[in-house]
Amino acid sequence: MAQSVYCASMSGIIPRSPAELERVSPCDRTSPRDLVSLRDLVSLCDQATAHLDPPLAVVDLDAFDANADDLVRRADGIPIRLASKSLRCRYLLERALSRPGFQGVMCYSLAEALWLHENAVGKDLVRGVDADLLVAYPTVDRAALRALAASDSARRHVTVMVDSPEHLDFVDATLGDGHPEIRVCLELDVAWSPLERGPKIGVLRSSLRTARQAAEFAATILARPGFSLVGVMGYEAQVAGLGDAPPGHPLRAAILRVVQARSVAELTERRAEAVRRIRELTTLEFVNGGGTGSVESTARDTSVTEVAAGSGLVGATLFDAYRKFRPRPALMYALPVVRRPGPGVVTLFSGGYVASGTGTPDRLPVTFWPKGLRLTRTEGAGEVQTPVLGRAADRLRLGDRVWMRHAKAGELAERFTHYHLIGPQAAEQAESETPAVPTYRGEGQCFR
């Protein structure tokens, strides 16, 4: 069996320097002109939330909208399916979906998709059309499958992911003989493998690698009562989720660019052939590909009808390191200074908001403001308190805020019940000075 390498751990095959263990604040590699706008942004955040006690999280709607426009520009006419896991906040989902260029939602759980459908998220109110909700990861949630089967309306709009007959068997076993038709999407393995039977660079997801395997499985689905095959999806994480300009790592950047260029070339051919063969068997509503980091290359692939994206709206730190685009930081959080262990260090309350994945330092949050603060190697982002080092620490007083950014776009929503909205448009949202919108957690939802 071929050995596989997770894309996110490609760092394992690409040299890292020990210096990386010390997290650098992005402010420290920011040009003086950008620094001025960062300072303006932080004072806006501070002013807007001065009456609130941190920890708190804010969304800069100006930056969010500008990021949305940039994604649409990069997609160059191909619709963007919004990756809900990277927002996990209904208000932000609706805000993006109301903009031209965004169409449909890529959900991360079936229960979530049903909840979004029930709440008419993304519904086109003018035409009265519900949003198309694609669950991008296979489900074995029997209660959710039964709920899906029981709702004619949900069954028309929700699609579940499959890549093997086992998935179909599971649905049959859960829903029983003669169950109503469930919309399914076939997932293709789009990792890159330099050698046919060698290690793969990409995420470990579908087992359907070749065009022939994909077409055979499509034929299996079409022969099974109770299923309709409506789409094909492939997420090239090795391009979409790995920045090709990691700062301070020219060798890693060079290797990554070669890997990504070859992967795109290989995938364009293989995906086109798989889609061509499946289209010979049935009509597809969509072929979805990519993510924030691959919008350009995925949109250029003529077999693809839509690209997925979400993180690019928020500008999390893992997306700071791409050459082709640079999202503005739209989501930040503030932690309060609660004590001073000594010169050049203050301790913040809370803060252990570490991103999922490889467990490498790039998953840690970064200090955003004041400039020149960093996490310690020994404590990182702490469970209930987080020391930060740097000269700026000596200018901070108890109760002052340190602004941070998360490495990933959606996971902060699991830590905060509300996001405070800032920017000129925020005032339109509510009568209060700083309107706040609930995250999924704030609405009592936890889709795990």
Ligand SMILES: Cc1ncc(COP(=O)(O)O)c(C=O)c1O
């Ligand atoms: C199937 C799928 N498509 C697209 C994405 C990209 O999402 P984003 O643009 O938020 O990084 C992901 C992220 O993990 C994914 O799993």
